[in-house]
Amino acid sequence: MKNNVSIGLLGLGVVGSGVIRLIEDHQEELVHQLGCGVDVKGVLVRNLEKTRDVQVDRSYLTTDPNDVLHNPEIDVIVEVMGGIDEARKYILEAFATRKHVVTANKDLIALHGQELQEAASRNQCDLFYEASVAGGIPILRGLVDGLVSDRIQQVMGIVNGTTNYILTKMNEEGVTYEDALKEAQELGFAEADPTADVEGLDAARKMAILSRLAFSTDVELEDVEVKGIANLELADLQYGKQLGYTMKLIGYSNFHNQHVEVSVQPTFLSNQHPLAAVKNEYNAVYVNGEAVGETMFYGAGAGSLPTATAIMSDVVAVITNMRLGVNGRRFVSPRFKKELTPPEERFGQFYIRMHVKDEVGAFAAISHVFNQMDISFERILQIPRSKTELAEVILITHRTALATFQESMNKLYTLDVVASVESSFRVEGDGKK
Amino acid sequence: MKNNVSIGLLGLGVVGSGVIRLIEDHQEELVHQLGCGVDVKGVLVRNLEKTRDVQVDRSYLTTDPNDVLHNPEIDVIVEVMGGIDEARKYILEAFATRKHVVTANKDLIALHGQELQEAASRNQCDLFYEASVAGGIPILRGLVDGLVSDRIQQVMGIVNGTTNYILTKMNEEGVTYEDALKEAQELGFAEADPTADVEGLDAARKMAILSRLAFSTDVELEDVEVKGIANLELADLQYGKQLGYTMKLIGYSNFHNQHVEVSVQPTFLSNQHPLAAVKNEYNAVYVNGEAVGETMFYGAGAGSLPTATAIMSDVVAVITNMRLGVNGRRFVSPRFKKELTPPEERFGQFYIRMHVKDEVGAFAAISHVFNQMDISFERILQIPRSKTELAEVILITHRTALATFQESMNKLYTLDVVASVESSFRVEGDGKK
Numbered sequence: 133m134k135n136n137v138s139i140g141l142l143g144l145g146v147v148g149s150g151v152i153r154l155i156e157d158h159q160e161e162l163v164h165q166l167g168c169g170v171d172v173k174g175v176l177v178r179n180l181e182k183t184r185d186v187q188v189d190r191s192y193l194t195t196d197p198n199d200v201l202h203n204p205e206i207d208v209i210v211e212v213m214g215g216i217d218e219a220r221k222y223i224l225e226a227f228a229t230r231k232h233v234v235t236a237n238k239d240l241i242a243l244h245g246q247e248l249q250e251a252a253s254r255n256q257c258d259l260f261y262e263a264s265v266a267g268g269i270p271i272l273r274g275l276v277d278g279l280v281s282d283r284i285q286q287v288m289g290i291v292n293g294t295t296n297y298i299l300t301k302m303n304e305e306g307v308t309y310e311d312a313l314k315e316a317q318e319l320g321f322a323e324a325d326p327t328a329d330v331e332g333l334d335a336a337r338k339m340a341i342l343s344r345l346a347f348s349t350d351v352e353l354e355d356v357e358v359k360g361i362a363n364l365e366l367a368d369l370q371y372g373k374q375l376g377y378t379m380k381l382i383g384y385s386n387f388h389n390q391h392v393e394v395s396v397q398p399t400f401l402s403n404q405h406p407l408a409a410v411k412n413e414y415n416a417v418y419v420n421g422e423a424v425g426e427t428m429f430y431g432a433g434a435g436s437l438p439t440a441t442a443i444m445s446d447v448v449a450v451i452t453n454m455r456l457g458v459n460g461r462r463f464v465s466p467r468f469k470k471e472l473t474p475p476e477e478r479f480g481q482f483y484i485r486m487h488v489k490d491e492v493g494a495f496a497a498i499s500h501v502f503n504q505m506d507i508s509f510e511r512i513l514q515i516p517r518s519k520t521e522l523a524e525v526i527l528i529t530h531r532t533a534l535a536t537f538q539e540s541m542n543k544l545y546t547l548d549v550v551a552s553v554e555s556s557f558r559v560e561g562d563g564k565k
Numbered sequence: 566m567k568n569n570v571s572i573g574l575l576g577l578g579v580v581g582s583g584v585i586r587l588i589e590d591h592q593e594e595l596v597h598q599l600g601c602g603v604d605v606k607g608v609l610v611r612n613l614e615k616t617r618d619v620q621v622d623r624s625y626l627t628t629d630p631n632d633v634l635h636n637p638e639i640d641v642i643v644e645v646m647g648g649i650d651e652a653r654k655y656i657l658e659a660f661a662t663r664k665h666v667v668t669a670n671k672d673l674i675a676l677h678g679q680e681l682q683e684a685a686s687r688n689q690c691d692l693f694y695e696a697s698v699a700g701g702i703p704i705l706r707g708l709v710d711g712l713v714s715d716r717i718q719q720v721m722g723i724v725n726g727t728t729n730y731i732l733t734k735m736n737e738e739g740v741t742y743e744d745a746l747k748e749a750q751e752l753g754f755a756e757a758d759p760t761a762d763v764e765g766l767d768a769a770r771k772m773a774i775l776s777r778l779a780f781s782t783d784v785e786l787e788d789v790e791v792k793g794i795a796n797l798e799l800a801d802l803q804y805g806k807q808l809g810y811t812m813k814l815i816g817y818s819n820f821h822n823q824h825v826e827v828s829v830q831p832t833f834l835s836n837q838h839p840l841a842a843v844k845n846e847y848n849a850v851y852v853n854g855e856a857v858g859e860t861m862f863y864g865a866g867a868g869s870l871p872t873a874t875a876i877m878s879d880v881v882a883v884i885t886n887m888r889l890g891v892n893g894r895r896f897v898s899p900r901f902k903k904e905l906t907p908p909e910e911r912f913g914q915f916y917i918r919m920h921v922k923d924e925v926g927a928f929a930a931i932s933h934v935f936n937q938m939d940i941s942f943e944r945i946l947q948i949p950r951s952k953t954e955l956a957e958v959i960l961i962t963h964r965t966a967l968a969t970f971q972e973s974m975n976k977l978y979t980l981d982v983v984a985s986v987e988s989s990f991r992v993e994g995d996g997k998k
Contacts, residue, residue, distance in 0.1 A: 150856075154714045154715075154856060155714075158713065158714045158715070158716075161713055161714070161716075161900075162713060162714070164900055165713045166713070268854075268856075268857040268858060268860060269860060270707050270710060270711065273706075273710070274703050274707075277703060277706070277878050277881070277882075278703065278874065278878065280591065280594055280595060280598045280599070280877065280878070280881045281587045281588075281591045281594070281595070281873075281874055281877030281878065281880075281881065282587075282591070282874050282877075283591075283594075406842060406843075406863055408842075409839060409841075409842035410839075414859075416861075421701075421874070423583075423587060423701075423870040423871065423873065423874045424701040424864065424865065424870070424871050424874040425701060425864065425865045425868070425870070425871055426847075426863075426864060426865065427701060427702060427862075427863060427864035427865075428849075428861075428862075428863035428864065429860075429861075429862055429863070430839055430859075430860060430861035430862075430863065431857065431858065431859060431860035431861065432857065432858045432859065432860075435858070437856040437857070437858070438856065438857050438858055440714075440856065441711065441714055441715050441854070441856045441857040444713065444714030444715075445710050445711065445713070445714065447714075448710070448713045448714065449710075456889060456891045456894070458889045458891070461889070467594075467597055
């Protein structure tokens, strides 16, 4: 039996406490699988006096990062403090002292992943970050393992639990965005300032990380087109539902002809698509590979113990590598230089809702615009609106290029019969089982 | 750049051809990730003259297993011939000559997994079998990785594509079992002799393998209780649907108080359960861990390329281990001696359909039986049957012990008002999101 391997924690919030709890509860399993125990020998905190809901030896708590980063007994640093600049500095320092790093910090990895990975390799250290995307779902390892003998063509993800909870409430209970957000905040599924979640930024960070690994290309955060859910109207969700679609905040990325396209936007998913059944605060990542076909990974996207589980699977991988003497040797640089897909090569189906003058020839004029652009329709819905002279018209197009769709929209605006275009969304999953 | 690693194939059917195709198509990715190429230097076939739909150098084809098993250039054996006795013999011989083995053979692993794994470890060889369960879904690695810092409490799987296809047709299109089977056979989703699939044996093998890994206990094939779908009546599926449940062939296993319970049986799943949305020939495995909570892995359960993808992920793992010099060192023996759960500790909800005399006090008599046994109901449905004096009564119980439920059933049979109990099924997924 070897000596214990000791880890140092940077941060002791919800996730850090979960890590300590798992290490305590699973000592026996860890010894059985690794041949050695795991303990915690240093924890960086902001406040030494705060009451914690896990038992930690007070002598291991410190407010000085050097006590953890330069403790020679510690082999693995677990970074769960969050934020960018300090976390980056500490992680680079950990590599310099030959410590391995496990982090749950998606903001940091989305922004500086490549730099940190290279620093890790240079020092023969491991840098793992499974917990940074979709909490308890082991999606990053799945992508990297699958990549070698397959070509991933498309990744679609519901990677933000807050927005999925809000959209589920709106869709199933017909409550407004504001009420659903309020309920999510009361239940702890949304933060007091929900901006990063509802504006799609959190999902964008995760999609940057996923796309990087899936397509072996250096996608950056700013390459992700982002649209949030804060302006969604209940009416659109209800029309979509009537037509067989569920509104989800979908992270979409694909790789075709060496071109990569990454976006996060409210999307109507066909109810036939497996992601359409992912409800409440759950996350799921759907991957389409040339050989393997459709796969989907589903689970909790956040929470103390699910996230801590992902961190522990990384810690176990680090320790296994330590025992085999092979740390820092599994990282492979991206194969492809990134090139973004131009709008004329970006294909999709689209939903449009507009207000149209209720008069003879109105629909013919609209059809003519789409006809000219060679766009045909999957679904059409027209509803008279009481109290106005306008009808509500909803169209779902067949697959077409984004550029072509945008041009048609511009032409629609010039039509006399079109009073307003109320909304438009991407549509996915038709024709899939 | 290192020399190529050479593999030898035992068998060149649908899956073997897929492996050859992936190796050819992904040489560049393999070199990029492994630092060396992969080639095929020997293929055991039954018939040298048969026309193949993949290109293989004729000089590598052989009908003599020794040409593959004793070829010193070959490091990794990929067994895709199927069957038990011969495959077992060849694999043991491969270990004796220090070759690593990757197999897709669920029958063999379900029956002799433990013996083969021990032979592999003794010879410092790897034995991997990701492709043996749920084709392209990387579920086995996910279970083993997740096990170290979590306790898996329950595994539920749709692990047979043929039966899931048949049940989807019956449920969604209202066709009979016989017609659905015929359609599945025409489309190649069911074999000419569908016995192993429709009787649940194929699923039982996979559940034995999954349970062994999930609970680290030596579950054997004969520990799995099996009931197939061949006698299902459309009426039950339709009543279930009316009540919010979908009929699926579910592999169910759980581990509680050191007791393990494994079964394969037609089960009504609440439509709220993520497995209920898994349609057609797709497979999915739902895992409930104490820390990670609910997770689900979804994908193609069979097919040439999805299965070949799983095999190649194992081949890549073997080669990575070879390059690091750590083969045969990751296998850990089961932690727990198997003890099966007795019926009084097996809990579930149950669906019963019976024919009841349409007279005053009939339902009171039935209720009284369940009352005595302390079983209450989730749902009750009573329908008069035209042309007879009997009513159809469907009950779904709340959670209760299997032993208690069975005792109530025995009492029901003694009641004058109960003309017949037509069917009963397990019910899962109520109260889950």
